[in-house]
Amino acid sequence: MGDWDFIVGHYNYWIAIFLAMAGLYIVIARGNLIKKLVGLNVFQSSVFILYISFAKVEGGTAPILAKGIDVYSNPLPHVLILTAIVVGVATTALGLALVVRIRAEYGTIEEDDIHSQDESM
């Protein structure tokens, strides 16, 4: 397999890596607490895509027990990711709840402003 085939053949991983890096970049580079949570979500989604894409079996359909279905995708990663999505939703909800409380206490959701308020105390 040539280099080109290797790169193209693993395109699902490139997408996952791009999303993961984009998500982490948002978390690090943005000062807005909501945008940070968005970045965190993008990062988590990249992992969901990673799991779902490696569960795919070429030519396979959905894993349903029915006549004529012999080749199907691996259902186990799907189930795992359902759980991970639930965890992700809980994390986002909690994060947003914290941002609401932070806004009530500090009157801002910009990291720099929060820091300067803490410094001046």
Add this chain to the structure above:
Amino acid sequence: MSFAHLPALVIVIPLICAPLCVLLRRKDWAFVVAVLATWASFACSILLTIQVMEVGTISYAMGGWAPPYGIEIRLDALSVYILLIVSGIGSVVAPYARNSLLLEHIEERAHMFFSAYLLCLCGLMGVTVTGDAFNLFVFLEISSLSSYVLIALGSDRRALTASYQYLVMGTIGATFIVIAVGLLYQATGSLNMADIANRLPEAGYTNRTVIAAFAFLVIGAGLKIAIFPLHQWLPNAYTYAPNVVSAFLAATATKVSVYILLRFVFSVFGVEFSFETLPTALPFLVLAVLAMFLPSIVACFQKNVKRVLAYSSVAQIGYMILGLGFVSVAGLTASILHLFNHALMKGALFLVLGAVFYRIGSCHIDRMAGLAKRMPWTMAAFVGGGLSLIGVPTTAGFVSKWYLILAALEKGWWYVAVLIVVSSLIAVVYVFRVIEAAYFRDAPEDLRDVAEAPISLLVPAWILVFANFYFGVETSVSVGIAERAAQALMGAG
């Protein structure tokens, strides 16, 4: 009652009692339920420990589905040891919470607090007992999510930003662990940890997927443990959390994360892959030594005593990672033993600070001046815990440092042994700063007539202080189990 279901009961009890606390709505009832649940879990852990010591590894098929397809609960010496630490600290801290919450403006939501507390306990214990890699992540997130809630309950508004910061860092760490589990599943086709360990040699140690999984796992666990450069979330989280939460998390949460690292690096990946195929030991040793010194020095300049202890926690994690980096039975024994002893000392010290806060409403070192005259029992407990933190002979802290130094000498690395001793001297500085203030300085004007802390706060603190001295002299249990766990971990590779 049948003992066969104990491995499930130990986590099911707090899991069921958590929503019960919310439904009861009355803070007194919630308190009783929480205390009984933690005590029941502790009793289960003791029974399980005895069982594991007698018959060896216990495997329990959750819901009757046989492993490796079903989720397995697997208890060996290391799991029960950590289980014992978590449930033990949990059952000492729970009775303490009732009075401690009173002054932190969360008393009216105490039932919610106890619910989150039990969920956190359940998650932490779940991580230690499960034999399934993905299940471990789920339990880790149960404990993490509830600990974010617990930290955010702190009375200072900075608790909110500390909790938010921990949420972001913790989620990144946990997601890294999921990536690692996914890659391992891809390489071996299994999620059961023992099964993965058996299939890994087949996948090949030079397999790039396996190496990537290892890297993600170590970084992810490192974030959760707060290994030196990844510790940024820890000082704020421990400082601004309610005192009872600081005590509980400092004594348990990082220990469980170290367990995850030990379990994967030694049991799943195996010693041969982790340390012979990959050069993992050296980075661990370097980071451990940096952790022993830099955060300790920072601790010496903090004004808030909770912050001193938080930075000291980062330093103590260094000792645990150092023992791991020795890659020998002696080093691992010291490491695992220090998990236990550090839980005792940090638990005791944070509980003492909670009692101080209860009376003077602050943990600032200047406010604590002259406090020993007014709160003699509280400050005596601080001295006890502090001696253990330094590692004075006859305390638990001495035992783990002794084993760590022996392990270093066994390797012939005498300079590492010297570094361990020197770093302990820095602990003398930051502990003595507090003792000096409390014993040899005059109290501030407005704090001349504070009373001794109530008995309900002193008793749990003193139980842990006594444990520090008990396990500093009578070491057969704590060292015995740690040694067996270390042998099992090294032998597995």
